[in-house]
Amino acid sequence: MALSKKKLWQAQLENFPGSVRLTPQDMYLWCDSAPNPEMRTSRYVQISMALQYPIVVFYRIEGTNYMGFRMGVEGSQYMSLYSF
Numbered sequence: 001m002a003l004s005k006k007k008l009w010q011a012q013l014e015n016f017p018g019s020v021r022l023t024p025q026d027m028y029l030w031c032d033s034a035p036n037p038e039m040r041t042s043r044y045v046q047i048s049m050a051l052q053y054p055i056v057v058f059y060r061i062e063g064t065n066y067m068g069f070r071m072g073v074e075g076s077q078y079m080s081l082y083s084f
Contacts, residue, residue, distance in 0.1 A: 003054070003055050003072070003073070004055065005055055005057050007073055008055060008056070008057045008070045008071070008072070008073065009021060009057050009070075010073075011070060011072070011073040011074070011075075011077075012057060012059055012070045012078070015075050015078075016059070016061055018061045018062040018063060018064075019059040019060070019061055019062070020059060020060050020061070020062055021057060021058070021059055022058040022059055022060055022067070023058070024058065026058065027047045027058050030043060030067075030083075031043040031044045031047065042082070043081075046081045046082065047069075047081065049069075049079060050069045050071070050079075053071040055071070056070060056071050057069065057070050060083075065083045066083070067080070067081050067083050068081045069081070
């Protein structure tokens with residue numbers, strides 16, 4: 001089975017139905033909105049972890065502070081980001 005963003009997003013919604021898909025641009029804006037340089041750097045380091053995977057989808061979970069990215073279709077194949 002070839003991995004695609006569509007399949008990743010389907011897996012995300014199956015595991016976390018309240019997910020809202022984010023674009024890479026959304027993630028850059030999140031990084032840039034940090035209140036100080038240390039937090040900005042921390043956020044960029046977090047999203048840079050996605051670079052090790054050929055395909056990812058970014059998300060946030062509606063009504064929570066949870067956000068992250070999914071890199072596989074199995075339930076545990078995601079990475080949470082600290083949204084402080």
